[in-house]
Amino acid sequence: MFQGRGYNLKFITEHFKKTLVLATEVKKVYCNELTGDDYPKIIKSLQQQLKKAILNNANYFNQKNSNWEFKSKSKLLGRTKDSDILNVDKGLYKLLKNFELLASVNPINNSREKKRFFKSKFTEPPIFKYSPIRINPFELKQKMSNLKVQNISDVSIRHLYESVINSYYDKIDLLSTLDTPKFLYNSLRYFGRPSKTDIQYAHYFLHLPEIDGEPKRSPSLGVEEAMVSFQAGLESYGLKSKIEKSKRVIAQVMVLNAKKTILFRPDAKFTRSQINALVEHEIGVHMVTTTNSNQHDLNVFNLGLPVNTETQEGLAILSEYLSGNITMKRLKKLAFRVIIVDMMCNGANFIECFNFMTNDHNIDQDDAFSLVTRIFRGGGFTKDYLYLSGFVKILKFWQNNNDLTPLLVGKTSLGFYNTIDEMIQREMIQQPTFITKSFIKPQEMKNNDIYEYILSGLK
Numbered sequence: 001m002f003q004g005r006g007y008n009l010k011f012i013t014e015h016f017k018k019t020l021v022l023a024t025e026v027k028k029v030y031c032n033e034l035t036g037d038d039y040p041k042i043i044k045s046l047q048q049q050l051k052k053a054i055l056n057n058a059n060y061f062n063q064k065n066s067n068w069e070f071k072s073k074s075k076l077l078g079r080t081k082d083s084d085i086l087n088v089d090k091g092l093y094k095l096l097k098n099f100e101l102l103a104s105v106n107p108i109n110n111s112r113e114k115k116r117f118f119k120s121k122f123t124e125p126p127i128f129k130y131s132p133i134r135i136n137p138f139e140l141k142q143k144m145s146n147l148k149v150q151n152i153s154d155v156s157i158r159h160l161y162e163s164v165i166n167s168y169y170d171k172i173d174l175l176s177t178l179d180t181p182k183f184l185y186n187s188l189r190y191f192g193r194p195s196k197t198d199i200q201y202a203h204y205f206l207h208l209p210e211i212d213g214e215p216k217r218s219p220s221l222g223v224e225e226a227m228v229s230f231q232a233g234l235e236s237y238g239l240k241s242k243i244e245k246s247k248r249v250i251a252q253v254m255v256l257n258a259k260k261t262i263l264f265r266p267d268a269k270f271t272r273s274q275i276n277a278l279v280e281h282e283i284g285v286h287m288v289t290t291t292n293s294n295q296h297d298l299n300v301f302n303l304g305l306p307v308n309t310e311t312q313e314g315l316a317i318l319s320e321y322l323s324g325n326i327t328m329k330r331l332k333k334l335a336f337r338v339i340i341v342d343m344m345c346n347g348a349n350f351i352e353c354f355n356f357m358t359n360d361h362n363i364d365q366d367d368a369f370s371l372v373t374r375i376f377r378g379g380g381f382t383k384d385y386l387y388l389s390g391f392v393k394i395l396k397f398w399q400n401n402n403d404l405t406p407l408l409v410g411k412t413s414l415g416f417y418n419t420i421d422e423m424i425q426r427e428m429i430q431q432p433t434f435i436t437k438s439f440i441k442p443q444e445m446k447n448n449d450i451y452e453y454i455l456s457g458l459k
């Protein structure tokens with residue numbers, strides 16, 4: 001039979017003079033009362049609720065009995081980063097600082113396979129090849145499991161680090177199965193697949209007509225002009241980054257955060273509005289959050305919170321909209337990513353997805369190849385559907401007058417917003433040094449008036 005012995009009360013009264021202990025009883029739903037076996041999930045939930053209750057009680061006491069004014073209850077908590085947090089953070093960063101998933105899943109023979117695919121008149125699917133991975137998956141996960149996360153006393157911060165480590169277990173499994181049938185299943189485990197609502201949003205955009213006044217001409221500006229605009233964008237923020245060309249890039253532009261490098265596909269073509277939008281997207285959000293993440297003593301926001309793709313890409317697309325650079329072509333591209341990911345998950349192959357875009361929707365063959373390749377690389381990379389779902393979530397969050405600033409401290413996830421805000425209030429991490437300009441001074445009125453009506457349809 002489980003017996004409570006009042007250990008906590010006894011310890012406090014013996015070690016702290018002039019202390020009144022108000023005993024708190026918790027119903028023993030957290031264990032098997034007959035055997036004493038713990039229920040860890042219930043214990044974690046109770047810890048989180050007790051933290052909230054204690055904060056509320058302290059706040060009530062402070063308001064009734066002191067003149068101290070503060071804007072957030074988090075100010076009632078300590079500012080000190082205990083050694084257990086620092087040790088876990090340092091150990092985690094040492095293990096994962098060179099882990100780069102996106103660079104690894106880009107094919108090394110993309111250009112050659114594109115030529116072969118086009119030469120076959122779209123009948124022979126590309127066979128992509130990849131550089132060997134540079135990690136030992138078992139060894140890396142074993143070292144991560146040795147980190148003493150359980151010693152972090154603050155339940156919210158402990159949960160954040162536990163979630164990051166669990167997400168990296170999934171990403172390590174994903175990378176270790178690159179170019180095998182298991183890659184798709186590991187991608188589904190980490191990124192998931194489009195929901196019914198995601199697919200409805202995608203079809204909603206695909207059924208919208210072209211917008212009067214938006215240019216219909218083909219992209220005509222080359223990489224050199226885009227690189228000049230990106231350099232100007234970096235200088236406007238006071239940021240530094242390498243800007244290079246790379247044949248291994250599938251998208252028009254890719255940012256390698258760990259290497260502070262922006263890569264352009266050499267044959268990419270742009271319209272002026274596309275370049276402006278990409279500067280907002282890649283520099284105004286991705287480079288900004290990467291740079292901010294390097295300002296903290298804690299490195300966890302540089303490594304990235306779980307499935308931060310959805311939040312980070314949502315912020316990036318929102319920046320395109322708030323800077324006045326959104327277009328129907330852009331929204332439809334996001335929608336096609338959702339549809340193609342769903343088709344792939346339902347068993348469609350590369351050729352079927354390519355034909356769907358070119359034959360059924362009259363999409364340019366180069367654009368169709370690039371989009372389908374992004375989704376089929378590695379063996380089935382479902383990440384791209386998150387751009388649209390992330391945009392919808394962040395748009396609604398912004399429309400509800402929430403402050404986006406905490407999400408710019410690094411590679412954050414919306415689900416941890418309250419914990420991030422608490423850590424800022426407790427001065428455990430810095431306020432972001434760099435802020436996306438379109439978030440400070442939105443200029444969505446530069447977009448066609450119809451977009452406000454279109455986006456209101458995202459219920």
